[in-house]
Amino acid sequence: MALGLVDVEWADGEGGRLRNSVLEAVSRIRFESVLPVRQFTSYRGQRPFTGW
Numbered sequence: 001m002a003l004g005l006v007d008v009e010w011a012d013g014e015g016g017r018l019r020n021s022v023l024e025a026v027s028r029i030r031f032e033s034v035l036p037v038r039q040f041t042s043y044r045g046q047r048p049f050t051g052w
Contacts, residue, residue: 003027010034 003024035041
């Protein structure tokens with residue numbers, strides 16, 4: 001698959017602004033450092049956990 005065909009959207013670590021680009025252009029971004037776009041909520045007895 002060509003990386004230029006995959007769209008990526010994320011919230012940056014500097015204020016949580018939404019950004020988007022193609023995967024090829026963002027290969028150097030450390031996505032473990034960015035904020036989650038949404039919260040992954042859970043409740044007792046829920047299976048499976050949507051965040052994993």
